[in-house]
Amino acid sequence: MGLSRTDRPIAARTATRLRPPGVAAAEQRAGTPGGKLRDMSGPDARAAAATASYDAAAVEAKWQARWADAGCFKATADERQRKFFNFDGGPFPNGALHMGHVRTFTLGDVMARYRRMCGDAVLYCFEFDAFGLPNELAANALGIAPEELTRRNIAQMTRQMIRLGLSYDWDHVVTTCDPAYYRWTQWLFLKLRERGLVYRMPAELNWCPSCHTTLAHMQVDDGCCWRCDTPVESRKLTQWFVALGRYSAILSDSLERMEGFSPRVRNVLQGFIGKTPGLEFDFVIRGHPEVTLTAFARAEYVDAVPSYLAVAPGHPALADLLTRTQADALRPMNQRRRAQAAAQPPLDGFDTGLEAVEAHTGVRLPVFVARHVDPAFATGVEIGYPAADPRARQFAERHKIACAPPNAGSPLKGRPATHYRVRDWLVSRQRAWGTPIPIVHCEACGEVPVPEQALPVRVPILTPNLPPGGLAAVPGFAAAQCPCCGKPARRETDTLDCYFDVVWCFLACANGLKPDFKFQASDFADWTPVDWFHNGLDSLFYMHLYRFLGQVLHEMAVLPEPEPIRCYIGHDAVLLDGRKMSKHHGNVVSPDAVIEKEGADVLRVHVLWSANPLKSVEWSQAGLQRAKRLLLDVWKLVTRHALEVRTTADAPPMDASAQPSPLDKAAARAARRVTEFLERYQYAGCLQEIQTLIVRLEAEAERLSNRPSAPRDSFANGIRCLVTMLAPFAPHMAEELWEEIGGKDLVARAPWPILATDAPHAAMPKNPARGQREAAAP
Structure with missing residues (x-):
């Protein structure tokens, strides 16, 4: 699909036309055109430099321009080199x-620079996660269009990234609000729908009254909207979902084989998946022989004696079982449960007066409605074991x-089940600045x-x-023709979640x-x-979504293996x-x-030296001065x-003996x-x-x-070793010093010093964080 110049990724266009900040100032100080600093090649000039203060702005601008001119961070796949795809989770602009x-x-950049110096073919890039409600609301407050604000912010962030010396290949940086990108986001949505993994249904959903949109479960923080802290309400709406749960078993089981994920990461992801083995039991309601409730009990509880049955407020069977008075009491309980879904579940509930009889043993249990029972988990019915479960007690x-005596033994025998x-995954949102969902609603069809050749829906x-x-408020957007029968139809006005x-x-x-991109295997080979x-641990749950997609694309023969991230x-x-x-806390x-x-x-050295990555960094001026x-x-x-x-650069090598x-x-x-x-x-x-x-070198x-x-x-070899090791951390100064000591080419392309000492270069460990001992930062 051919693209116009305006459809090219915005980040690549921006990075191409941006001149590294400070170049003009460097030229003025140097008194020479083209960004060159004063000649530092003579011995007198170098001696003077030894006592002169370091001009960071000039040096950094000089080497940012040199890197750009040399194209030294452009990725080239070469079968003679080990490939290394280094990806940073990108920012929301x-x-x-x-x-x-x-x-x-900077954490990602250190690894990219180090791997290049080790001789790997490195692709280092990220994405701009550019759609989203915050920019829509901010643009409205400023009286401008969301796209204008977003692209302005992308240009600003791009300048800042260049100024930090980040070694991205800008030709591989993409922006999610570019039509060239979201055309394929829409294609992916339709492919998942073809495979039965996207569906639309009415459901009780989290609703933020301030943002005027639905929220996924993961976007509710302690009962409040993740963005604006407004208490979440419950609304029944017809929305789009991705059947993430169908892959829970395979994603859970395969996670333990992911040696490139630390135990901490695997544990967090397993907790997100929430694998829960146990037993299921069938109960018939006395007086209602047509109603059977299937209850679930966790494996660690089933040896205890049950005392009651707890049914979630939203369970569909309750409509036929409750009195009018009880049903009236149920409605506000449902609302309260939704608003406090992420908080500690409360103990509200009531006795229905019903009795449930276990189908095989005849054991009878009273039936309660309990607000803490999650209607979306397992069967929506739990067995209360007060002797084993503190919440049940x-x-x-x-x-x-x-409550039954704690050592009475369980009279129930169920069938094994894992939930x-x-x-x-709720993926539809009621906002305008987002990817339009490519569906048309026709009364007849x-x-x-939307046909693939008609994508993107812009x-x-x-x-x-x-x-x-x-989008429902945008005049004319909803009007469409049905692609099948050609009659007037209504375009879907929800947009896709930025996740x-x-x-x-x-x-x-x-x-x-x-x-020529076609979303096929050869495009990614x-x-x-x-x-x-690499990204922040607060974004770790994204990894579950990436792994889900990897499994699906592997089944579609788009990816050669099911795990897309090693x-x-x-x-x-x-x-x-x-x-x-x-920015959300206003303390940047x-x-x-x-x-x-x-x-x-x-700045780079301060952030990198203050603490190892798995520890938080407390910003301080003292750390900045140490760097x-x-x-x-x-x-x-x-x-x-x-x-x-x-003068020792061309000296004969030392006798090997x-x-x-x-x-x-x-x-x-x-x-x-x-x-x-x-x-x-x-x-x-x-x-x-x-x-x-x-x-040691000063001594x-x-x-x-x-x-x-x-x-x-x-001594000369020690200085060279020092400068090359400094390069991933302080790349601008390292380049300037490399030039000063007569280094060939760019230090960014120099071999890593351990290779030059004939020490074996260790391959990237299967789990670099395994067993990591997080000592306090020195």
């Missing part, structure tokens, strides 16, 4: 980057239910999918201050959405599966005064202000001795230790080792100053 973003992206005490707590031009109601937009984002990035998927790495949050830094620190004052490399001191120490050490390192010097051993040990920490995702340890090597420099005739080879 609702403003400028904050320090949480900086941590996410509390419910029994509150409602004065007689899962993960629910089917019913639900009709987002209409949204005027400022659009009233609530989503659905990004569920395939890493696949889009793998291809870059080339003009070069780079999939993802080797290193290794998932997460990190904890950046805190300010003990609270997570976010601007990266731009820090970069203006201290430079991007200082600044480290980099100034490197700058002074290397520039002071750049000439002698240059000669014993390595103590400094050679120290540098090799540092390289091995930094490599080990990198492979174990412990970047704070890397920087501590670099600091130790600086101290050697002092010793050599008193011995003018002593060989300098080991």
Whole structure:
């Protein structure tokens, strides 16, 4: 499908035309055109540089321009190289980057740079998760269109990312609001529908009265909307769902074989899936022989004696069993349960006066309606075991239910059953700034999918201050012709949840959405599966959605294996005064202000050195100053001795039979230790080792100053080792120093030092976070 220039991914267009910030200022300081700084090649200039202050703005602008001109981060699949697909979970462009973003992206960038230096063919990219209600509401408040605000924010974030020195291949960065992207989001929706995995039905749903939209279960936080903290209400609406639950068993069972996921990550995902083995029992209601209730009991409870049957307020059988008075009492209970779904379940309920008889043993139990029973889990009916289950005991005490002796033994015998707590995925939203659902409703033909050749169904031009109601409030959008019979019909006005937009984002990035993209196996063959998927741990549940899609696409022969991600790495949050830094909390620190004052490399080192990734980072000026001191120490050490390192650049290699010097051993040990920490995702340890090597090299420099005739080879090799190891963490300064000491080409392309010492390069461990001991940051 051919695309116009305006349909090209916005991120690629933006990154292409943006000149790295600071280039003009660097040119002015240097007094030369083209972004070149003053000539630093002469010995006098280098000696002066040893005492001059480090000009971060000039140096960083210079190397950002050089990287862009050289195209050194463009991914090229080469069968002679091991491929490494490094993917960052992308930002929602609702403003400028904050320090949480900086941590996410610098952590990913370190791994990408390191793997390139190890000789891998690296694809490093991300997506802009660009649709969503926050930008729709923010645009209305500003009196502009959501698309204008979104694209303005994307351009701002792109400039910030370039300024941070992030080594993305911008040709592979995609944006979910580009028609070239959401055309295939709609295609995917229809393919899932063809396979019976998308359905539409009425259901009691979470509703945010402030945002005027439904919410998925995972978007309700302690009974409130995840975005605006408004208490959630319950509404019965006809909505679109993805049958996520059908894959619960296979996703749960295969998760334990995912060695690239740490035990912590696997445990969280297993908890999200909620695999619950147990037994099922059939009960007939006395006086209502036509009604059978199937109850579920968890395996750890069934050896106890049951005391009662607890039925969820929303169970369909209650309509035939309750009196009018009881039914009236049920309605507000349903509302309260929905509003407090994520909180600790309350103990409200009532005795129905009914008695249930177990079909095989004749055991009789009183029937209660209990608000804590989830109608969407298992059968919606639980057996109360007060002797084994603390919540059942509390419910029994509150409602004065007689409890059996704890050691009486269970008289019930059921059939084995396993249920899962993960629910089917609600994917429709009542907003305008989102991917239109490609369905037409025809009175004669019913639900009709939009033909593939007519995709995408484009987002209409949204005027400022659009009233609530989503696409249904956009004049003319709903009017359509039925693709089957040609009669007047109504276009679906709900849009897709932004989680659905990004569920395939890493696949889009793998291809870059080339003009001949067809969502087929050959489009992804070069780079999939993802080797290193990185984002914040607060977004971990996305991984379940990605794995679900991987299973489906494998069945469709689009992916060669069912697991689309080999290794998932997460990190904890950046805190300010003990609270997570976010726009939502209004406690962000601007990266731009820090970069203006201290430079991007200082910011990167501070964020990386403050704590290892699985620990939270408390933002502090003291940590920023420590990072600044480290980099100034490197700058002074290397520039002071750049000439002698240059003069040893072409010296003959040391005799292979000669014993390595103590400094050679120290540098090799540092390289091995930094490599080990990198492979174990412990970047704070890397920087501590670099600091130790600086101290060792400074001591050697002092010793050599008193011995003018002593060989300098080991010292020069140690300096080169230091600069190359610094490159993933402070890439701008490392490039400048590499040039100063006579390094060939770019340090970003230099071999990793442990390879040069003939030490074996360890392959990426199956689980880099396994057994990680999170010591306090040094």
